[in-house]
Amino acid sequence: MKIGHDHPFLTLCPAINEIIKPLRDTLNIVHFIYLKSYDDGRRIYLSNQVTPFKAYLDEGHYAYGYCESNPQDYVDQAALWSTLPNQHIFEFRRAHFNLSHGISFSFKNKEGYSEFMSLCGDANHPEIVNAYFNHFDFIKKFRSVFLKKAENIIEQLEPHALTLPHKNETPPLFRQANTSSLKKGTMKVEHHELNCHVILSKQQSQCFRLLLEGKTAKNISVILKLSPRTVEEYIKIIRLKLNARSSKELIAKYIR
Incomplete structure (x- = not known):
């Protein structure tokens, strides 16, 4: 799935970068991705950086990304990228954009979609993982701040949502407890x-x-x-x- 540089998902990156300033200032976050994933396959993505996010779509990483399965399969959880079994996407980000040491959050929603928030830092600074633990409540609360500030943006993007197939498997760290x-x-x-x-x-x-x-x-x-x-x-x-x-x-x- 390739999108042009004029797609709203990309042109809105500067606005998202400003919204996540508290994360950048507190945790030294470099890259941020928000995903609203509907049960019917529609996706709305928001990111603060154009190039890494565009590569995610251009390279087809959505076909096996850990937040790309059926939204109904997720619960409220978090996972460090380093603990997930298939590291291809993360190795790609490190090699091409010097991004690493990430964490992803899933938020179960009963209204036909689930939300995901992923953030990572500079590959040369693994200590950012300690910051996740020391500021864990701050990160989770930031989701509400982000949704409030980005409410109009998300609403404007509804007509531009991408429809993509869901991955058939949910990774263990996000799977419903069974x-x-x-x-x-x-x-x-x-x-x-x-x-x-x-x-x-x-x-x-x-x-x-x-x-x-x-x-x-x-x-x-x-x-x-x-x-x-x-x-x-x-x-x-x-x-x-x-x-x-x-x-x-x-x-x-x-x-x-």
Whole structure:
């Protein structure tokens, strides 16, 4: 789906950049995207930057973006981009626009659509992730501020909405909670800061359980018959997903 530079989604980028000034000033946000996704396939996108957003449509990333599934499948949740399984879109943004360390929010609406808000920073500044946690309430409240200030803009864009097919699959971090849908051996762990659930793979779940039992990485490698390097990598992924700076901090967060 290619759109011209005169499309309202693009010409309104400067106005959106001004509206999100509180986010830029408080969190050093570089890129922002708002999506209003209707059940019938219509989409309204708003962004503060022309080039990265245009590339998202031009490259067809909407076909597998994490906010592009059927709106009815989403609940109120948040997900760090780094915890999502398919990193192609995020790697593209980093390589072409130096954008990374993002977070996306989904907001369930009962009136035939759901809304999404995504933001990210400069790839050279991973510390922005800490800012998300330290200002989490501020970010969620900003949604109301944004909708109020952009109300007329969104209304004006209704006739220009793009109709696109919904992706057939909803990513685990956004899926409606349903433990029966999880593969055998996986674990659903509550993310304390984001108030959502993170899915750990079978191997990650095994490592996580053993960590909470007080086992070291070396112990775990022997028990699971894995190389120490593989175990360390699993633990690193778990820490990233659950926002823990060390194994000690991870255990302190989840030990019962």
